[in-house]
Amino acid sequence: MRLSAKLLIYNLLAKGLILLIFISAAPFVLKYFAVKNTDNQLREKRDEVISIIVEDGMEKFISSENPEIGFGSYNILKEEYILLELWEQGLKVDTIFVEDRILERETVTYRVYSNTFEYGGDTYILEIGRSLETIKAIERIIYNILIGTLVIFLALTFFLDTAFTEKILQPFKKIINQKISQINEPQQFSYQLIKTNTEEFKLLDNAISDMMRRIQKAFNQERIFISHASHELKTPISVLQSKVEALFSREEIGDLEMEKLLDMQMTIQQMKKTVNALLLISKVNNAQYIKTETVQINLLIEELLEEWEDYADDKEIVLALEKNDPFSFESSNESLCRMMIQNAFINALKYTPKGGKISVISTSTNSHHQVIIKDTGPGISDDLLEQVKDGIVFLKDAEKDKSGFGLQIMFKVALYLDVMVDIKSSTDGTAITFTCPIQQD
């Protein structure tokens, strides 16, 4: 997952979590404050009523003639009520509670403040109630405003965070793309620093450049070593070969000497192949081949099949070109590409028994081109295949006295040409699949 996405998700989750906690706790908090506020208001009302009684006298509420008839009043919407009665129970009351009252067949829940007080030598009880529906309605309104504000805040901060993260991570993305992802060989690396004012990105950029300098130095040293080793190894072989060839062409040489010379030539040939294969692998590893050619894979396959048709016929092997879609493999190397496919093909020819079949399927999709070479040979054992893939051991087929450089070269070349190789092998045969990327314009 990309760093910017992670940061955004983190921001969103952190804010979302805070919001969730707030939303969960908000009703209780709101209720607490609303009730507290209501209680205060009820107390204030009680004080107001007491003030009116002190000012205007009790007569305004309770008649002195019938003091047992108390005073009761509801406002028009039944949101509030006041009850004033003579209190003869002697017990002092000063409490707030919730009570349901049935008014015109409708139950209304009130927050009630009940308080006894002395007036004119008598004790009265005053109850002031306020409908909780009103409180709940206020709670709902405040709650909705809060939720709305928070959602808008979350959405706004999400977009701001996205834009800000994109902006500050821009140099980092450039470093990753231009200095790491798009670099297949050290030669492609550009030392031009990416513009940024973030200190950490500058450090990263410099660290990558330093690392690449060291890699390029090692590559150059290896290149020089390969060149020298190549010279030192090839020159004596060249001398040997020309001497043997010179002897070989002499007519006075007898059959026995000829036979010995042929053995020598075979040994020289093996040395040449080994040295060439080792140097080729080193050069591919060292990216010493150009990758600027366009290879017509379909033509290459046709040529290969034509080249080996007679040999296959002789071995009574059926060569089937099942599909050959036209495909131009760009930014490639023709001789390496040929070597890669040819090695797979020759491997199939080598191991397919008499009467067997080799199928070649070359197909294109929008994103890639696949070349599959299937044979009906005995297959390659998993152990040997792993060795070749790992590139640690040079496979040696002792039974047939053949070096295993072919598959090794095939793998190395494929890696260099950005071609994916897949080998599926069983006792019924082997299928080697090359997947070449298609460059999108």
Add this chain to the structure above:
Amino acid sequence: MRVLLVEDENSLGKEIKKFLEGESFLCDWATSFAEASEDIAINPYDFILLDLGLPDGDGLDLMEEIQENQKESSIIILTARSEINDKVEGLERGADDYLSKPFSLLELKARMQAISRRKGGWNSNSLEIGNFHLDLNAKTIQFENQDIPLTAKEYKLLHFMSINKGRVLNRFQLAEHLWGDHLDDDHQSNYIDVHIKNIRKKLGEFAPTDWLQTVRGLGYKIQK
């Protein structure tokens, strides 16, 4: 034809010189940059076979002198160095061909003939083998003006054997000429037998091919 061989490796130079003289070339041999430079300034050459790794300089640096003094000569770079840039630079600076060591002397001869023919210096653009006529320009073979369909590899094989008439060519030499050194099969030379069989079969329909001989245990040769 006069050839300048620039090669510092003594035993290799000796063998190449001997081989070229055996093929009727007049061969001068320079073992150092300075010696080669002097020869280039004095004598006219048809061919310059140039080794790159010389003890007193890089063979590539001789290219300008060659271009200046030997406008008509053809250059083949012979080198054991493996850097691609050398090959590209050598060809860009005017070399006609590039042969990596170790190479077969017969391959060298084939390359020299190909360059000569390309530049029009070779006397003939055709070869006669038995009753067959090898057209070197069209890369075809005819019998009494009738084309015989050979594959590219079969033609290349027959042509290589034709320019080395009378010489026994073993399967390794023939295989190397056809596929180079990187073909992954130590038994690739067996494929040569299949090609020879097909050549005999295809040509045999028109005329006897007893001139194409199998030298038992060794290889093949075309009788002189």
